Amino acid sequence: MKEVTLGIDIGGTNTKLGLVDREGNCLVSSSIETYADKPVEVFMTLLFKAIDQLKAQVKEPFEIKAVGIGAPNGNYYTGTIENAANLHGWGDYVPLAELVKDKLNLPVAVTNDANAAALGEMKFGVAKGMKNFMVITLGTGLGSGIIVNGDLLYGHDGFAGEFGHINVVHNGRKCGCGSKGCLETYVSATGLKRNMLEMIAEYNGGSQLDQTPFEHITSKMIFDAAESGDEIAQKAFQMTGEYLGKSLADAVAIFSPEAIVLFGGMAAAGDWILKPTQEAMDANTIRMFKGKTKLLFSNLKGDNTAILGSSALAWQELDKMVSAS
Amino acid sequence: MKEVTLGIDIGGTNTKLGLVDREGNCLVSSSIETYADKPVEVFMTLLFKAIDQLKAQVKEPFEIKAVGIGAPNGNYYTGTIENAANLHGWGDYVPLAELVKDKLNLPVAVTNDANAAALGEMKFGVAKGMKNFMVITLGTGLGSGIIVNGDLLYGHDGFAGEFGHINVVHNGRKCGCGSKGCLETYVSATGLKRNMLEMIAEYNGGSQLDQTPFEHITSKMIFDAAESGDEIAQKAFQMTGEYLGKSLADAVAIFSPEAIVLFGGMAAAGDWILKPTQEAMDANTIRMFKGKTKLLFSNLKGDNTAILGSSALAWQELDKMVSAS
Numbered sequence: 001m002k003e004v005t006l007g008i009d010i011g012g013t014n015t016k017l018g019l020v021d022r023e024g025n026c027l028v029s030s031s032i033e034t035y036a037d038k039p040v041e042v043f044m045t046l047l048f049k050a051i052d053q054l055k056a057q058v059k060e061p062f063e064i065k066a067v068g069i070g071a072p073n074g075n076y077y078t079g080t081i082e083n084a085a086n087l088h089g090w091g092d093y094v095p096l097a098e099l100v101k102d103k104l105n106l107p108v109a110v111t112n113d114a115n116a117a118a119l120g121e122m123k124f125g126v127a128k129g130m131k132n133f134m135v136i137t138l139g140t141g142l143g144s145g146i147i148v149n150g151d152l153l154y155g156h157d158g159f160a161g162e163f164g165h166i167n168v169v170h171n172g173r174k175c176g177c178g179s180k181g182c183l184e185t186y187v188s189a190t191g192l193k194r195n196m197l198e199m200i201a202e203y204n205g206g207s208q209l210d211q212t213p214f215e216h217i218t219s220k221m222i223f224d225a226a227e228s229g230d231e232i233a234q235k236a237f238q239m240t241g242e243y244l245g246k247s248l249a250d251a252v253a254i255f256s257p258e259a260i261v262l263f264g265g266m267a268a269a270g271d272w273i274l275k276p277t278q279e280a281m282d283a284n285t286i287r288m289f290k291g292k293t294k295l296l297f298s299n300l301k302g303d304n305t306a307i308l309g310s311s312a313l314a315w316q317e318l319d320k321m322v323s324a325s
Numbered sequence: 326m327k328e329v330t331l332g333i334d335i336g337g338t339n340t341k342l343g344l345v346d347r348e349g350n351c352l353v354s355s356s357i358e359t360y361a362d363k364p365v366e367v368f369m370t371l372l373f374k375a376i377d378q379l380k381a382q383v384k385e386p387f388e389i390k391a392v393g394i395g396a397p398n399g400n401y402y403t404g405t406i407e408n409a410a411n412l413h414g415w416g417d418y419v420p421l422a423e424l425v426k427d428k429l430n431l432p433v434a435v436t437n438d439a440n441a442a443a444l445g446e447m448k449f450g451v452a453k454g455m456k457n458f459m460v461i462t463l464g465t466g467l468g469s470g471i472i473v474n475g476d477l478l479y480g481h482d483g484f485a486g487e488f489g490h491i492n493v494v495h496n497g498r499k500c501g502c503g504s505k506g507c508l509e510t511y512v513s514a515t516g517l518k519r520n521m522l523e524m525i526a527e528y529n530g531g532s533q534l535d536q537t538p539f540e541h542i543t544s545k546m547i548f549d550a551a552e553s554g555d556e557i558a559q560k561a562f563q564m565t566g567e568y569l570g571k572s573l574a575d576a577v578a579i580f581s582p583e584a585i586v587l588f589g590g591m592a593a594a595g596d597w598i599l600k601p602t603q604e605a606m607d608a609n610t611i612r613m614f615k616g617k618t619k620l621l622f623s624n625l626k627g628d629n630t631a632i633l634g635s636s637a638l639a640w641q642e643l644d645k646m647v648s649a650s
Contacts, residue, residue: 130481132485144579148473148478149478149479153474153580154457154581155582156455156456156457156618157581157614159581159614160580160581162579162613162614163579166575166579167571167575177611177612177613178611178612179611182611246492246495249492250492253487253488254471254485254486254487254488254579255485256481257480257481284492286487286490286502286503287504288484288502289482289484293481
């Protein structure tokens with residue numbers, strides 16, 4: 001009998017789910033719409049239907065041992081989603097673990113997507129065997145999942161790890177969190193786009209994106225421009241990497257991690273983001289930590305990385321239950 | 326038979342030691358010179374003599390169960406002191422746990438003084454019962470001991486928690502660590518003194534300390550001046566608290582701790598340091614964490630606080646041995 005966990009990754013637009021074995025093989029997977037603007041019951045009905053369909057696709061005898069869910073503002077301690085801005089139709093408080101447990105009668109654990117990504121890297125990815133490392137997720141925003149002594153840093157209330165909201169510029173850019181100058185306003189897909197505009201402004205144009213309105217610019221367009229020799233786009237990456245690298249040097253002083261893993265869409269920019277980040281990190285790391293922390297890209301490939309993270313949460317939960325019993 | 330641990334706090338000038346029971350009562354204590362400029366053997370001979378004298382003073386039957394040592398650059402993983410600038414006579418690498426264990430034949434654990442302080446607060450102090458909190462030690466420098474999931478954050482190499490060396494001013498003040506703009510150059514006894522000089526410079530005098538050379542100014546003099554209405558001294562405290570509070574707001578976003586505990590000499594400045602720190606922390610904490618983290622002073626009083634911290638390390642080590650067996 002094949003033992004698997006069910007990994008569910010809830011995003012603002014789509015939700016991915018899959019059945020994953022202990023070695024990180026995703027046996028089957030699928031995707032459904034999240035319907036973030038409708039009541040959560042709409043989503044739950046779709047989810048349970050999708051789970052039944054998934055189970056029907058597996059060709060060998062199997063048993064689902066537990067469920068792991070990564071969700072915006074997912075709280076491990078309470079199993080809830082609280083005040084998730086991009087799931088506004090669901091209300092301020094969704095007892096997600098309870099809803100899933102009531103239906104499936106399995107152990108259910110919930111956390112946010114960056115934390116799930118960190119568990120995925122530890123169990124199946126580039127951080128296998130590490131007990132102290134960080135994952136930085138570079139998407140629309142900047143998230144972090146921080147592993148300390150082999151377990152996630154959840155903090156007192158379950159919401160620790162908001163590294164995207166440390167202050168990097170006093171009275172700096174307006175952030176969605178209500179503050180100003182947060183790291184993610186400079187380092188993220190959105191941050192990169194804002195850096196691009198600032199560079200166009202600073203150099204008074206000179207980029208192939210001069211004709212493109214702010215709303216239409218994407219990370220991919222800035223990447224393509226940089227690749228084709230657009231110096232303004234290259235400077236936008238440079239600026240992004242400098243802010244990230246300086247902040248990571250602070251993270252090294254605080255956590256002394258074995259590695260920092262860059263994860264998510266922007267990591268696809270390769271050396272355009274890695275090189276300035278590594279340089280700024282090296283230049284700003286204090287002497288006693290210099291050269292001790294590796295800067296890595298995630299090596300989890302394909303569409304199922306988020307499912308693997310959520311599944312890793314479920315496997316970890318099972319391991320905790322065994323060691324507690 | 327009374328069970329006790331031996332707590333040893335090694336400082337650059339003096340070393341304190343004492344026998345402490347499980348409730349945090351220090352039965353006996355004493356102090357010896359550290360002789361940081363002589364070979365470590367000089368210190369070890371004095372230390373073992375002082376331990377024998379301590380034991381002779383105890384009036385009831387007792388048994389020492391373990392030894393905890395707080396020392397500059399003390400490494401929990403290796404039991405060593407590495408590259409401690411203020412113990413220069415001892416060499417770059419001192420196998421401290423081994424030296425003590427060979428002589429006393431007891432379990433020995435080593436960590437740095439800020440980590441020991443955090444354990445002391447968790448076991449005997451204001452953080453009793455907390456599983457996620459930070460201690461900030463404000464002495465000549467700024468240290469931190471960070472508790473995550475009930476255990477110390479040691480990081481990959483045992484040296485994590487250098488919160489005093491996060492960057493707060495780009496290309497800022499020269500720091501003893503070799504970098505520039507580290508938090509402790511603005512927030513510590515030395516930082517306060519530098520802030521005082523900067524304020525005297527900014528206001529072109531007007532303080533009762535105008536006549537006092539930099540080398541002679543102490544935190545106590547700045548405190549006395551502030552108390553007596555010296556506005557420049559008050560501004561120096563304001564500046565110190567602003568830097569600290571802003572950095573603590575970042576720490577809240579990263580760790581979501583139940584409390585942040587201020588510990589050490591400068592905490593004696595009371596509201597002069599607490600008020601601006603609390604204000605800046607509140608103003609800069611992002612919305613989702615606002616009002617969740619308490620800012621507290623250590624409630625461990627008297628000369629034995631450092632001994633209590635080192636003793637707490639020994640008690641924790643014993644508890645780990647029990648739960649592992």
